[in-house]
Amino acid sequence: MRAIITVIGKDKVSIVANISTVCAKNNANILDINQTLLQEVFTMVMLIDIEHLSDGFTSLKNQLEEVGKENELQVHLMHEDIFNSMHRI
């Protein structure tokens, strides 16, 4: 099972590091990262493996949202299937 983390907000030092640290702590393997800067808005999309999470999906989601709040970023963790079903036939 895979999920997608999206991070949107003002660019600053250590966004990627903060998010990756949470992933590592929860045993979520990062499979792919894609980041861009659109008119100073930082956008990162990260594909992670959630098969072997140490503390479950909800806990990871809460921790990521916590990091988002601390850094004034919008962070979402969503199951990959929702994007696949909407954008792929």
Added chain:
Amino acid sequence: MLKTTDILETIKMIQEENLDIRTITMGISLLDCIDSDIDKACDNVYNKIVKYASNLVKVGEDIEREYGIPIINKRISVTPISIISAATNANPVKFALALEKAAIACNVNFIGGYSALVQKGFSSGDKKLIESIPEALSKTERVCSSINIGSTKAGINLNACKLMGQIIKKTSEYTADRNCIGAAKLVVFCNAPEDNPFMAGAFHGVGEPECVINVGVSGPGVVKSALEKAQNADITEIADIIKKTAFKITRMGQLVGTEASRRLGVPFGIVDLSLAPTPAVGDSVAHILEEMGLEKCGTHGTTATLALLNDAVKKGGVMASSKVGGLSGAFIPVTEDAGMIDSARTRALTIEKLEAMTAVCSVGLDMIVIPGDTPAETISAIIADEAAIGMVNSKTTAVRVIPAIGKKEGEELDFGGLLGHGPIMNISKYSSAKFINRGGQIPAPMQSLKN
């Protein structure tokens, strides 16, 4: 990997454009709960609902969290109670109380199925159930009721129209201290679908399986915002944009329905391809029509734009889901749609125009507040008109009007929450009493002779 722009589009739809799953509705058959002892039958009903649906809200919330898509309502629909209560020969209100208790135990906000199907006449349980509706809806908060009084195959039961005019008024009077909310939970149908997930008209038809999961999607805001980007498009392009957007919205419904049915161990029924508005700004069907180029919803051109919207939503949605059913079309409930409320207040939108609109969309005259002193026969005639449109066009139509007891045209009624608020609309002052009091059956039209 997926394209970043696609991912962001999905997130924007959910975060900014109010894309959500409007309802996951579990349909439960109560046929095996029938007993001649009403108390025993009520126990059976309660136990069966709780057995199947106790996990419904939890599973809904889990899916919501994991997929990041809000699921606004988790609801239950059951076999029309008139069928279950017929065996008891007692006042069926006890069933309404059992349904209410079960809804509270399962933590669902509405339970539908306090219903009867009388398009061709009343059986012994039907009349008792219909006469008990005002009491049932005033003693409960979560129970919804629907009565089917006509169909393309059977014609229109004018006796039932007459009775329902009186019942709607009485239900409003019984709940006058709660903004007449009872009438907002009572729908009169022609050609009622048996797998509708939306309230207040949901019930679990007798042809349905033991238990089933039906899903209703939403997303007027997403459609409107897609159209905002196409200011100079011609109307064919507009139809195409709506189709593509409806496809995406419906895929969400299909995904959530499949997942919920897997987790609950219950078969997946249908996705209802409907654009269901809410009173929230940015979640309005009227605003889509205005985006297509109308100064105000209700003006000339409204029926044409609505017909296009309704058709394009179906065309887009039907490919996105393996099982489509329910009402499937754009809803136009006046008090639940910010744009409609606005148009009704300025009288750009009248009840006559709404009636024309119901010929090209689902569902009918929905959530319309009328003066409290409207004669019951006039309400019956409104029902008969609407049923005639459904009968002749082989489509579902319905009437959910709320007589605002003690209030006059120009004043407003506020239900709060998803049911919204709205102005009391002007209706014809001329009597239809003689027509309604004739009684009898309007014969089925030629369209019924398809064999």
